[in-house]
Amino acid sequence: MPKSKVQEPQANILVVDDEIAIRRTLSEILSFEGYRVMEAADGAEGLKLFNANKYDLVLCDIKMPKIDGNEFLQKALEINPDVPVIMISGHGTIETAVELVKKGAYDFLSKPPDLNRLLITIRNAIER
Numbered sequence: 001m002p003k004s005k006v007q008e009p010q011a012n013i014l015v016v017d018d019e020i021a022i023r024r025t026l027s028e029i030l031s032f033e034g035y036r037v038m039e040a041a042d043g044a045e046g047l048k049l050f051n052a053n054k055y056d057l058v059l060c061d062i063k064m065p066k067i068d069g070n071e072f073l074q075k076a077l078e079i080n081p082d083v084p085v086i087m088i089s090g091h092g093t094i095e096t097a098v099e100l101v102k103k104g105a106y107d108f109l110s111k112p113p114d115l116n117r118l119l120i121t122i123r124n125a126i127e128r
Contacts, residue, residue, distance in 0.1 A: 010034045011056035011126045016046035016072060017088070018064040022111065026059060033119060043067025050076050055083055056126050057106075062089040062096065070100070077104045084125035088113060 013035045017023045020041070027037045038053065040046035044066040050058065058076060062069035073085050084106035089096070097108035106125045109118060 010036055011122075012036045012038070012054060013122070014038050014040065014046060014049055014053075014055045014058045016040045016043060016058060016064070016069070017061040018042050019061070022061070022088075026113075029115065029118075030122075035122075043069065043072040046072055047075055047079075050083075051079060057122060058083060058085045059122075060085055060087055061111075062087055062100075063091055070103070073100065073103060073105055084128070086121060086125060 013030055015023055015026045015030070015037060017026070018041055023039045023041070027039055030037045038049055040049050042064045046058070046060065047067060060069045060072055067075075069087055069089070073087065076083065076085055081104070085104070087097075087100045087105045087108045088111055089108070090111035092108060092110050100108055107121050109121065
């Protein structure tokens with residue numbers, strides 16, 4: 001009889017992105033990997049969810065309506081500085097990435113994110 005693999009509790013991840021296609025794709029990939037995923041269409045909705053639930057990690061776009069990723073990062077860190085926030089953007093520069101990491105982002109990934117790098121970065125962020 002094969003040994004059953006002990007199922008470790010999977011992390012809760014919040015995906016904050018105004019592009020529905022990106023949100024859905026990230027959600028599907030992460031759900032397939034066993035993570036529990038919630039989605040927010042902008043920074044304001046993201047902050048409401050972040051306030052109301054416990055997350056192990058946040059993936060957040062930079063350019064969004066209402067509250068952008070920069071403001072989301074600052075407010076999320078005020079609410080819970082222990083939750084790693086990985087910023088993602090299709091418009092990012094090295095300067096932007098450095099600035100966001102200095103402000104407390106765990107990492108910065110460009111869109112569309114390389115799948116292996118994304119999953120490794122998420123795993124490392126959750127384990128730290």
